[in-house]
Amino acid sequence: MESQQNIKKKNYSLRLERISQSLRLIFSSKIAIIGLSMFVFWVVLGIVSIFWTPYEPNATQFAQNLTPNATNWLGTDHLGRDILSRLMTGTQVILLKTRLPGIGVIPGGVALWGVFGSLLLGTVLGLNAGYRGGWTDQVIMQFLDALIAFPVIVLYLVVISALGRGDLVVILAITVTGAPGVARLARSLALDIRTRDYIRAAETRGESPWYIMFKEILPNVSSPLLVDGMLRVGYAIFAIGTLGFLGIGLPPPDPDWGNMVNEARRNIFSNQLAVIWPALSISTLVIGLNLFADGLNEEINRFQK
Amino acid sequence: MKKTIITKAQMGKVHPLIPEYYEQFTAGKLSRREFLRGATLLGLSATLAACAAPATQVAATAVGASDAAASGGIVRGGTLRNAMQLQLLDHPARLSWIEGANVVRQVGEYLTETGVDNITRPYLLEKWVASDDLLTWTLYLRKDVTFNNGDSMNADDVVFSFGEWLNPDIGSSMLGLLSYLNGPEDVEKVDDYTVRLHLNSPNIAVPEHLFHYPAIILHRDFEGDFVKQPIGTGAFTLEEYSEGERAVLKRREDYWRMGEDGQPLPYLDEIIIVSIDKDAAVAAMQSNQVDTMYIPRPSDWLAMKDNPELVVRPAQTSQCYTVRMRVDIEPWNDVRVRNALKMCQDREKILQLAYFGEGDLSIDAHIAPVAPSFCEKPIPAYDPQGAKALLAEAGYPNGLKVVLSTKNDEAEPEIAQALKELAAPAGFDIELDITDSGGYWDRWTEVPLGITAWAHRPLAVMLLSLAYTADSDGNPVSWNETRWVDDEFSTLLRKAEKTLDLEERRGLMCQLEQIMQDRGPIGNSFWKRVWNITNKKFQNVKSHPSSYDLFYEVWKSEA
Numbered sequence: 035m036e037s038q039q040n041i042k043k044k045n046y047s048l049r050l051e052r053i054s055q056s057l058r059l060i061f062s063s064k065i066a067i068i069g070l071s072m073f074v075f076w077v078v079l080g081i082v083s084i085f086w087t088p089y090e091p092n093a094t095q096f097a098q099n100l101t102p103n104a105t106n107w108l109g110t111d112h113l114g115r116d117i118l119s120r121l122m123t124g125t126q127v128i129l130l131k132t133r134l135p136g137i138g139v140i141p142g143g144v145a146l147w148g149v150f151g152s153l154l155l156g157t158v159l160g161l162n163a164g165y166r167g168g169w170t171d172q173v174i175m176q177f178l179d180a181l182i183a184f185p186v187i188v189l190y191l192v193v194i195s196a197l198g199r200g201d202l203v204v205i206l207a208i209t210v211t212g213a214p215g216v217a218r219l220a221r222s223l224a225l226d227i228r229t230r231d232y233i234r235a236a237e238t239r240g241e242s243p244w245y246i247m248f249k250e251i252l253p254n255v256s257s258p259l260l261v262d263g264m265l266r267v268g269y270a271i272f273a274i275g276t277l278g279f280l281g282i283g284l285p286p287p288d289p290d291w292g293n294m295v296n297e298a299r300r301n302i303f304s305n306q307l308a309v310i311w312p313a314l315s316i317s318t319l320v321i322g323l324n325l326f327a328d329g330l331n332e333e334i335n336r337f338q339k
Numbered sequence: 340m341k342k343t344i345i346t347k348a349q350m351g352k353v354h355p356l357i358p359e360y361y362e363q364f365t366a367g368k369l370s371r372r373e374f375l376r377g378a379t380l381l382g383l384s385a386t387l388a389a390c391a392a393p394a395t396q397v398a399a400t401a402v403g404a405s406d407a408a409a410s411g412g413i414v415r416g417g418t419l420r421n422a423m424q425l426q427l428l429d430h431p432a433r434l435s436w437i438e439g440a441n442v443v444r445q446v447g448e449y450l451t452e453t454g455v456d457n458i459t460r461p462y463l464l465e466k467w468v469a470s471d472d473l474l475t476w477t478l479y480l481r482k483d484v485t486f487n488n489g490d491s492m493n494a495d496d497v498v499f500s501f502g503e504w505l506n507p508d509i510g511s512s513m514l515g516l517l518s519y520l521n522g523p524e525d526v527e528k529v530d531d532y533t534v535r536l537h538l539n540s541p542n543i544a545v546p547e548h549l550f551h552y553p554a555i556i557l558h559r560d561f562e563g564d565f566v567k568q569p570i571g572t573g574a575f576t577l578e579e580y581s582e583g584e585r586a587v588l589k590r591r592e593d594y595w596r597m598g599e600d601g602q603p604l605p606y607l608d609e610i611i612i613v614s615i616d617k618d619a620a621v622a623a624m625q626s627n628q629v630d631t632m633y634i635p636r637p638s639d640w641l642a643m644k645d646n647p648e649l650v651v652r653p654a655q656t657s658q659c660y661t662v663r664m665r666v667d668i669e670p671w672n673d674v675r676v677r678n679a680l681k682m683c684q685d686r687e688k689i690l691q692l693a694y695f696g697e698g699d700l701s702i703d704a705h706i707a708p709v710a711p712s713f714c715e716k717p718i719p720a721y722d723p724q725g726a727k728a729l730l731a732e733a734g735y736p737n738g739l740k741v742v743l744s745t746k747n748d749e750a751e752p753e754i755a756q757a758l759k760e761l762a763a764p765a766g767f768d769i770e771l772d773i774t775d776s777g778g779y780w781d782r783w784t785e786v787p788l789g790i791t792a793w794a795h796r797p798l799a800v801m802l803l804s805l806a807y808t809a810d811s812d813g814n815p816v817s818w819n820e821t822r823w824v825d826d827e828f829s830t831l832l833r834k835a836e837k838t839l840d841l842e843e844r845r846g847l848m849c850q851l852e853q854i855m856q857d858r859g860p861i862g863n864s865f866w867k868r869v870w871n872i873t874n875k876k877f878q879n880v881k882s883h884p885s886s887y888d889l890f891y892e893v894w895k896s897e898a
Binding site: 092093094098099112113114199282285297299300301302303304 | 618621622625636638639641642643688691692695752753756757760770771772773774775
């Protein structure tokens with residue numbers, strides 16, 4: 035009994051040690067800290083917006099196209115809505131919540147689920163291609179290369195025009211367009227790792243290919259995949275913004291930043307700030323995530339050396 | 340018996356333009372018939388107008404005094420640069436975009452012209468004469484009109500043009516409009532300058548139909564491609580036309596109409612049209628790279644209205660955005676549900692949000708105040724509680740979830756978002772389905788609930804028969820997007836279509852408007868205003884309610 039408790043304690047302290055190691059890794063990079071701060075800023079703002087915004091984000095209760103003032107800190111848009119409230123709420127759909135038809139709202143934003151989807155699909159395909167090789171590799175990679183050859187915007191349009199609009203469709207669009215890149219990365223990592231001795235040992239033990247791919251290879255390629263995923267969250271936010279800008283993104287009136295840019299663009303000659311604020315929000319979040327991923331990548335590489 | 344006399348002041352009370360027409364009549368510029376038609380279209384009863392014509396003893400002011408004064412400042416020459424999309428252009432009868440028509444109308448012309456005041460007058464015609472039963476229309480052509488290839492225009496050209504419009508192989512929208520003609524056999528050449536139309540059903544709007552934008556009078560030898568064969572009677576010649584790039588039009592020396600200075604129109608030497616999108620056009624206007632643009636949007640108006648280099652000229656129109664409901668589909672087949680949604684319109688707020696207050700509030704009928712036979716009615720108030728009660732009565736006590744479809748290139752997204760918010764207290768949970776323009780026009784007649792943009796028509800009866808009636812088999816006509824067919828409404832409309840007396844027609848319109856308000860298929864918050872925004876150097880610019888470019892009499896003060 036006592037020895038089991040000791041093992042649990044040891045495991046617990048090991049976990050703590052790992053977490054503190056990871057935190058040390060993050061905090062040893064100034065770039066990562068800056069990036070993380072920018073990301074956390076938006077996450078916190080998004081969480082706050084669930085409980086409170088200065089005004090109802092969809093309420094057309096003010097004069098149109100107001101410049102920043104004491105009441106509306108960032109001004110109002112062409113429909114007389116408070117831009118700050120809409121920016122805060124816009125964070126939710128990207129990072130914090132997803133609206134699924136028939137199910138309701140689930141935690142995690144569209145960008146996060148989209149990237150999760152592309153990581154999942156890309157990793158499965160990439161590991162299979164890289165580890166199995168041969169015709170499996172050929173078939174998977176030819177298919178993914180064909181997907182990559184399509185312009186991303188065209189792929190978005192195909193997915194959305196085929197399936198309609200909504201959070202789930204945007205997630206699917208991000209998954210489909212992101213998976214080939216993840217798969218290429220996972221494949222290249224798997225190609226390297228499959229030649230290692232411990233993989234030979236596992237094969238000799240008679241482990242199944244799935245076991246080897248997900249128990250032996252995946253843990254050793256997870257760091258670069260995670261860093262890549264972090265970058266992809268930035269791309270996904272950009273993609274949501276692009277879709278919103280094209281008018282085929284998340285359905286109005288719930289604000290998303292891309293759609294805010296698109297709507298305000300019509301009034302750009304009389305209210306430039308209504309375009310600048312959401313554009314700036316997209317930029318800061320994407321740059322924040324990129325800096326965080328870059329810093330993390332740098333530190334991981336240094337740590338591994 | 341006491342003679343009825345109507346004074347100029349009394350005419351002005353009916354409509355401010357009637358005294359002007361009277362002045363033109365007394366000066367011999369308008370025939371008695373033309374005066375009567377104009378005056379009756381504007382609201383003066385035919386009887387009173389007839390009394391006014393011979394009896395009024397008002398001294399007419401000198402004809403065109405203001406024009407004469409203005410003509411002193413007329414400068415000839417100069418180039419006008421216009422920003423407008425240039426689409427594929429081939430057969431004018433096939434025109435389906437006003438932009439294309441705005442190019443062609445500089446080179447070719449129409450038998451009639453509906454002016455900026457929404458009144459239709461003879462143009463290539465000297466006059467028209469309708470029989471009392473409105474089944475026979477005789478068109479008397481002007482004898483002094485020449486094409487730009489030197490040929491005189493005569494009845495052969497008009498008969499040829501009708502043949503093209505009525506030829507199903509050409510695919511002109513005139514074919515549907517002239518449904519009262521069975522075919523070219525109903526267009527009779529009486530002599531070289533007279534053409535007679537034999538209608539199979541009476542219609543009051545024939546002159547207006549002759550100004551429908553594809554109704555350019557073509558040369559009798561026209562072979563089908565206007566860019567290759569730009570022959571017309573208009574004041575400019577087409578020198579260059581590159582789809583999506585630019586068009587160049589040059590002044591014609593021997594045009595048949597004279598300017599105020601006694602020389603042939605036009606005053607301008609050249610028009611250059613550049614095909615750019617609206618955002619680029621606004622930037623180009625502000626930096627003086629172009630002089631005018633096609634249909635500024637409300638946001639463009641907002642951006643340019645205070646620019647001291649530009650002059651904004653608004654025009655009232657019968658253009659609107661209808662929130663239309665398909666009455667053959669649940670829940671919109673229940674008039675209570677339709678009326679509940681109509682009650683959710685805070686019309687003033689919707690006008691402000693969608694059009695910055697630049698328009699006229701409306702009742703839920705498709706009959707605009709600019710129509711001569713308009714009957715004024717009180718604007719319904721925003722009543723979400725009443726709407727909620729109606730919804731409950733219709734079997735939706737817990738509210739109703741509906742999808743509202745529309746397009747995103749004009750003010751529809753703003754109207755849709757405002758309506759979503761305004762209708763929520765009544766229990767409507769509106770999901771918005773907003774697509775690009777093409778995405779909506781592909782299905783505009785099919786969606787259960789939508790917002791459709793309707794263009795300007797000078798007469799209300801033109802539009803009502805197009806959108807709210809059934810064909811001879813009882814099926815809704817092709818543009819009846821709501822499938823709403825009401826027997827009483829249709830009967831009254833048919834009666835209005837053959838009623839010349841405006842007072843009588845106004846009475847019928849009153850009933851038609853009330854039926855649409857009480858049980859019709861549309862919500863209509865406001866009538867749009869359109870703007871012509873042009874550099875201040877250009878004078879005598881007119882803002883047309885259909886956004887037609889009328890450049891013949893425009894001149895540039897610094898040529």
